[in-house]
Amino acid sequence: MSPRTKKQLADHRESRREEILNAALELFAKNGYHNTSVEQIRKKAGVSKGLIYNYFKEKKDLMKAIVMGSMEQAGQFFETMEELTNPREKLKLLIDLSFDYITKQFEHSKLMVGLSLQVDQFDELDQIVHGKYAGTMPLLENLLKEIGFPNPKEEAYLLAALMDGIGIQYIVLKDDLPVETLRNYLYQKYSLI
């Protein structure tokens, strides 16, 4: 059952790595990074402690890998978005993807919010996350400008804050939050339907 060729080996490594990362993600999101022990991750992933350190140099690297993965995904968001031409369609897609992220990729979402609060504890991440953020705000601003908002910059901050806020409310209230109503509100506000 064990791998043999180089490719099989690499595939196996990759999937093992994912298993560990998933276990870590779940626990980090639920209990926080500093309140999650490697022992807990080990147990959830069903591997030995040594193996985790075989794949990740230190505990911090688990966090880094998760966040980098998240960033990459976000990058794909925007690529998908840029394929469209109509700015209203773009914005609708952006909002839909954000709601999906908040509700369906709940754990990632929770982790990222938590991280943004303590981002300075993960040196390299700090810059990467900030850089990513700084890079996306102008995109949003442009979009709102194209749609015709008089103060696109402020409007961009507002929308970003609102999406963050909905994320938090969802974390706290879960299904008690009328997500669809909020989404419709946004559709109307931006005349997206």
Add this chain to the structure above:
Amino acid sequence: MSPRTKKQLADHRESRREEILNAALELFAKNGYHNTSVEQIRKKAGVSKGLIYNYFKEKKDLMKAIVMGSMEQAGQFFETMEELTNPREKLKLLIDLSFDYITKQFEHSKLMVGLSLQVDQFDELDQIVHGKYAGTMPLLENLLKEIGFPNPKEEAYLLAALMDGIGIQYIVLKDDLPVETLRNYLYQKYSLI
């Protein structure tokens, strides 16, 4: 030279307690609860370790005391607010106090957001915070109803989310966030001036 009367003793006790709590608040907000050691608090407060345990049974109690203090303050918010009669004035006050909290009581604010993500780790707090939250949403809803919004419930969630979101953005961006512009936006949206 040391305090004598009962009152002096009580005052002294109270101020010592405050010093410890302030040190803890700053550190919890900056580094997170689980990433702050009692030793760090001791150093920042300039007291001995034993003394901290004289005032607080365990580390958790520092967190509890801070959060309870925050709750109490929030309660005063609403009491102040209820003294007014004009619903628009009430809402304006609520928004102003929220912005103040976000910008001036930055550490409390940051701590509370972080807490809301991991509230389940502090048993009793969980219920208290949720109870408080559950109690204030109807107030907000009523207010928006009085003002004349057609969907006051949804509008309440929206406003709450927005304030949370602005809080997060401020934590991340600090002075790069155009706080006043956002406040004005809200004034206009709710016709507060």
Add this chain to the structure above:
Amino acid sequence: MSPRTKKQLADHRESRREEILNAALELFAKNGYHNTSVEQIRKKAGVSKGLIYNYFKEKKDLMKAIVMGSMEQAGQFFETMEELTNPREKLKLLIDLSFDYITKQFEHSKLMVGLSLQVDQFDELDQIVHGKYAGTMPLLENLLKEIGFPNPKEEAYLLAALMDGIGIQYIVLKDDLPVETLRNYLYQKYSLI
């Protein structure tokens, strides 16, 4: 039995520190630094693991403290020596003290020889030890010059090598090495009696 005043506290700390250092010295000398666990030191010193880290930031610091102590002692050697005026008497004292060090401070001696082999693993120590060494060679050279040796520099290296070598032989052979005979040989060679 426990200390109270500042002074008592400091004294107590100092003696506790010494106990730990002595335990570490014995074990490092016998088994080598990397083959000695903090657990072993803890057991030998009769303290808890935590306490060791209360006195020394990390295991390496135990090594550093021991070596620094050794250096200091060596400094006193030379001070004592400089009080004499007759160069032959000085040399005799130096030789006597070296033999004492080798035989009576056996553990220190063994540790220092071992250290000199792997000095590059303890960054700061490396420079300190080398500096000390570089500083003492000229003293020795001068002494031999005063006594009248035609090649004092080479003679100094020779004497240094010889003392090192006797140290090693003593470590390996212990009482099988005719220490006194060797000492007499040196007396004669340098006409010290």
Add this chain to the structure above:
Amino acid sequence: MSPRTKKQLADHRESRREEILNAALELFAKNGYHNTSVEQIRKKAGVSKGLIYNYFKEKKDLMKAIVMGSMEQAGQFFETMEELTNPREKLKLLIDLSFDYITKQFEHSKLMVGLSLQVDQFDELDQIVHGKYAGTMPLLENLLKEIGFPNPKEEAYLLAALMDGIGIQYIVLKDDLPVETLRNYLYQKYSLI
């Protein structure tokens, strides 16, 4: 492409073994046995971990093999020496070979000195090394007796100590040590030229 005949196989095995041993020697000498991991050896030798355990039952065996090799070499020293008849020539050869060992087989030399300090950690080696040492001292003593020294035994210890000491000094000082001057000193002392 892979080796075929029995002899080729054996040669191949032998050379693989050597590569591993050389990597281990270098690392043991530089960092010490306990501060060298099998992983480091694996990397330096460019082989897999499993392979190392194919050739050596455990890590200790690497050390043993290196030391045994060293002993064997030393044995050849003496065999070569015994072919000569003139005792002064013998002594000169011994000194020359020792200097060569110290300067050219620097790593072996360093390792052996380090080993002699902690020889008791490698059970069997302890006895072997001691046995070898005990066996060679009489040879040296005899040599010095033949040459005509009045106290050949003491003189033998002295010479042994001196050579050890020069070894240590060379380890510490490397090319700052005037090796040739010291060698000439010995030539003169024993009238070897």
Add this chain to the structure above:
DNA sequence: AATGAATGAGATTTCATTCAT
């Protein structure tokens, strides 16, 4: 013969908490 993923015991280090004074 050769690989490298996997293990688990043990090493170093941290930290909330207790307690004698």
Add this chain to the structure above:
DNA sequence: GATGAATGAAATCTCATTCAT
């Protein structure tokens, strides 16, 4: 009330060794 030395459980991390392929 106040101190800080002391503890020990638990956290992070290392590493020799095994084993399936």
